[in-house]
Amino acid sequence: MQELKKLSERFYYLTPVEETDRPILGAVVGDNLTLLIDAGNSEAHVRLFLDELTRSGVPAPSLAVLTHWHWDHVFGASALNRTPVISTEATKTELQRLSSYSWEDEALDERVETGEEIRFCAEAIKKEFPAERSIRIHMPEITFNDELVLDLGGITCRLVHAGGNHASDHLIVHLAEEDILFAGDITAPNLYASSWHYTPDETKQLVKKLKPFASAWNVISHWKPLSKELFIEELELLEKTASLSARAGDEAELKNLLMDEYGKPLSEEESLAAQYFMNGKKL
Numbered sequence: 001m002q003e004l005k006k007l008s009e010r011f012y013y014l015t016p017v018e019e020t021d022r023p024i025l026g027a028v029v030g031d032n033l034t035l036l037i038d039a040g041n042s043e044a045h046v047r048l049f050l051d052e053l054t055r056s057g058v059p060a061p062s063l064a065v066l067t068h069w070h071w072d073h074v075f076g077a078s079a080l081n082r083t084p085v086i087s088t089e090a091t092k093t094e095l096q097r098l099s100s101y102s103w104e105d106e107a108l109d110e111r112v113e114t115g116e117e118i119r120f121c122a123e124a125i126k127k128e129f130p131a132e133r134s135i136r137i138h139m140p141e142i143t144f145n146d147e148l149v150l151d152l153g154g155i156t157c158r159l160v161h162a163g164g165n166h167a168s169d170h171l172i173v174h175l176a177e178e179d180i181l182f183a184g185d186i187t188a189p190n191l192y193a194s195s196w197h198y199t200p201d202e203t204k205q206l207v208k209k210l211k212p213f214a215s216a217w218n219v220i221s222h223w224k225p226l227s228k229e230l231f232i233e234e235l236e237l238l239e240k241t242a243s244l245s246a247r248a249g250d251e252a253e254l255k256n257l258l259m260d261e262y263g264k265p266l267s268e269e270e271s272l273a274a275q276y277f278m279n280g281k282k283l
């Protein structure tokens, strides 16, 4: 059951759905403008969010921003009539590539076979669109390269192209006045590859970029808003695993180094991080 939640005076979000891979959608409410963060995995997804916002008295969105090109964050953009969409230049390039694709079962299965598409994404697309699949990739009207600041009236949104392994086009949205960071999928591994992976250099650079933005709440798209303490812990877990992976010959050795470091058995998350860093080394 998806729920609209109010995290602060000016920030609302719709909770995610695991089965169909629906990520969190955000809305920032300024005195003059409303900004939507991410467009959802379908027109139905973003419409549900817009309906919930209307019910809560939030003015209709004036602008939308896409965090990165992955289907679950962009397919709903075609429903945003008369709402200019913002993205990084790199996201637009990826969307131009997607716009030539067919999303029918056969085409999806073929792309899974060639490694262009991820099996669980193809399955989630089939579940989100069981009948008609009239997917239209909407091209962003406004693009930027490094940074863009939006003044919505009483609140500013700083959009920063931060990249990382998950998607090199990924941006973050920082709401300084609300002390909220919309981090999206930025801390996730690269999933569009033969094996899910992180690479140490990119991870260290990303952690360095993200740390100054760590806020009271940090929204992780397929999970929840994390407290500052938990978010920093996540970043430090990645940093630590990245550093130790350089000294390890294989996954078992890396896990041993991490257990020595922590002085306890690894959590599932710590174990997975070790696996993804070693996958990155093998590529």
Ligand SMILES: [Zn+2]
Pocket: 068, 070, 166, 167, 185
């Ligand atoms: Zn993603």
